[in-house]
Amino acid sequence: MSIVDLTSMAESQAELKKEINERLSRLQDEISDYCFQCAKCTSGCEAHKLLELEPHKIVALLKRGLIDEMINSDIIWTCMSCFKCRERCPQKVAPVEILFALKNMAVASGKQIPGNYTAMLQSVLSIGLLQDVKSVSTRDNKTKTRSDLGLPELSKPVDPSKFQMMLSKIAVEKV
């Protein structure tokens, strides 16, 4: 199974989108009403200075229902998920969680997944790990494997086909 299966199954995508939409409207109804735009989230945002992410504006845009605009924007992919906004909000609003939902929505809507996420996802789906086991370099440029270093073989899903089957179910599951 590959990323294509996860993102191109029209019907299941519709279900997935429905679920994320529900998550977003829940966030919209329950949470964004509490936000009074104090911008404490933005003042501590790790991505603010460098990449101009403004979490308080994300909350404001969600409140106004501008979801399509946000999932079409690169700005949602600048969050480094440090969780400071969620931690510090005096009203217990969690912009970081809104951003996760928006990114999920962008993927479910068939937008291009940026950067390495595709490769990471593909690797998890096929071998259960974010990347295959690597050999590493020492400071003086010698190559070492896990066994060279006395480390045991790395744990992986015992039956890859069953594991892949499970993940494929997630893609087609009705919500």
Place this chain on the structure above:
Amino acid sequence: MSTEQYAYEMSIREIFPKLGVELVDLKGFSCCGEPIKSVNQFLTLTLAARNLAIAEKEGLDVFAPCPLCHLAFTECKRVLDTDPKMSERVNKNLVDEGLKYTGTSSVMSILDLLYDVVGVDKIKELVKKPLKDLKVATHYGCHLIRPSEIGRSDDSENPQKMEELLKAIGANPEYYPEKLDCCGALLNANLPESALTKTGQKLQKVQEYGFDVFVDTCPWCHKQYDARQVKAGETVAAKLDVPVVYLTQLLGVAFGVNHEKLGFDLNLSPVDKLKLGGK
């Protein structure tokens, strides 16, 4: 990051038996799911639940040295333990592998285990070579301490457990204003240059303040500060030269463990200038 950050794993396997903690490798574990949360949160939840279910089957608690794994597991437990519907839904996916999440295993981070379970006193007892006069900058890693609402390993704004552990081995941890700054590692997936800038900005400060060593507990952060240090320096026009080590490596040194066994050959930052004595 058990697929490449071997120094962390080696030092963990060296020190925990000395502290009376038996580590068991669980067969069948997979990625925790946290790194792909941006793509599909339900996938993250399912992967985390699957791993916890494997531990439950063996009747063991889970020790997650990586803060991202620890967050994925903690969050998964919180969601599934409070939402029976979601628990049922996730479990439906686990049936084929003969697994079921029930919530019986607890999850521990590196700080939970070192500070809360083992304790500072026990660590003091084992010190053979106190690391005197070592001025240390600590880096907790965002995922280890936030979001506190779901239960994290230390205070979110003023974490001190690493400091306490470092004092126990004779080192001298000092506060610096950038202590809670993020390493930026999670941007590597799509904005690698920005990730390096975040790393460089923090490390540059650490260098300016004259710290002897930068200590972390997260393999993602560590890769940024250690392996990518030179490149990170380039993004902020600085020549960085800061030794970066895992907390567990430093504990191992204090316990008198051979440096090679602690994976010191694998640190790519200039750890040789630390002069920790011995090999």
